[in-house]
Amino acid sequence: MDDGRRIERALDNAVAYAEAPGAPPRLAEAIRYAVFPGGHRIRPRLCLAVARACGDDDPRASDAAAAAIELLHCASLVHDDLPCFDDAAVRRQKPSVHVAYGEPVALLTGDALIVLAFETLARGAARSSGRLAALVGLVARAVGSPAGIAAGQAWESEPCVGLSQYQQAKTGALFAAATVAGAAAAGVEPLPWRLLGECLGEAYQVADDLRDVACRQEEVGKPVGRDATLGRPNAAALLGMEGALRRLEHLAHEAIEVIPPCPGAETLKAEVLAQTRLFLPARLTAGLAA
Template sequence: MPLRMFSHRIETAMSAAMSLTQKGTPPELLTGAVSYAAAPGGARIRPTILLSVAMACGDDRPAVSDAAAAALEIIHCASLVHDDMPCFDDADVRRGKPTVHVAYSEPLALLTGDSLIVLAFDLLSRQDPDRALPLIRHLATRTGTPFGICAGQGWESESSINLSAYHRAKTGALFIAATQMGAIAAGQDPEPWEELGARIGEAFQVADDLRDALYDEAELGKPVGQDEIHNRPNAVTELGVDGAVTRLKDILGGAIASIPSCPGEAALAQLVQATAKKLIPEGKVNRVPGE
């Protein structure tokens, strides 16, 4: 189950979603900003995980899985637009190009993020009702507060941060959504899939901390050193580089072990291993969990 095998499905579903924003006579600049924010350029890892879980569970309604994958990615894109704004990270670059508020203006960036959020739920509402409702509920839970990415951003305004809750909401929430929504899209119980999503989310948080500390803007396509600038807690500050790499390996090993029993369990484990290779900084470790 290579990481690239779902790329065509994801981009086709994203294009179909973007076409919904172009009906009638919408404002040209806002429509352009929405498409700009959702354009290819990121790894699309969250929808890839969602489709991987759906496939492992049988993927009996691919159209529902594709819509769920697009909705999840659209929410992620919305979060990046808002995160980059001057009131938060004030970032000028994202995915190697100007951020939305730089390219289109701050007011349009705010409207773009809002429009993307609404679009994600509109897209899910068009699917088979028996699966659309639980998909909407799970995505809403992992988008808002107290358990979603809005809560994760909100923790940064608190005088005292609950680190576990902060990381689980800011980074883990959409990965939990990915695994659980993949199961729902395939008609399976989402609850056994929460741990896998949480572990993958934790791994991405540690990996992001490492990238923020070790790499430069040209390598990442976005500003670095943000944790230090904004005085945010991170794994490198707490554990050091070697300790953070060790922690990352441990989390990924636990993720593989947490995969629920399903027809595609072995293929899904291979995908997590492939993801591990991409997350662990080169030169820090020689092996990934499960090899």
């Protein structure tokens, strides 16, 4: 089964638990709406790619790790889109969750997705005791305080913000979690895998900044030009289009170089390069060296 189908199946299995009989119908519907159809599923693909490079000796644990990371990503999108944050009406080419289901259900959808992520880990990684503790800890660190997604978002409410701290927490942490969780799910020491995730997280942030400046809403599925509107730092604005594209290319190659020694390193390198190509629409990557 290819990774795309593995990920959709794992997510479908996870969401089915939250929709079980007795669930409030609108909440259950909103949870599925927030998860399907997805974007490129970049983070869970990265998680599975690392797990496979490390041997993937417990595929249920890897599936659970990949699904948990995507569920947490979806939760963060639902909460970020709320009126008190980005007040975004469109996400993944359709109305954002609070527009479709109202603010109370959207807030609870995010909460339920966070909980579901940890429940999914417990269900999928229960047989490998040490792995479950590692996975819960690594994944929690990527989404809570002091340095996960919630902390990243909270920097927007501080008078003084360190830009790299902000971006590392808001975007980088979940990429780093994808690589370390992939390794932990396969029973491999996770920490050497953090740098790969951090490189790719920064690359993704640069790509996101480029899309915000250079794409149309129809291409990216959400409003563009937001950074300028909201006065946020943007790599393309800081470095210029050409400079930001070169930075992205540099980070993608750096990512290849920091992959730790492992049985599937060569395949993983090819996968990482292919993945980073997906960060941007083809018309923008035409300028990148092959």
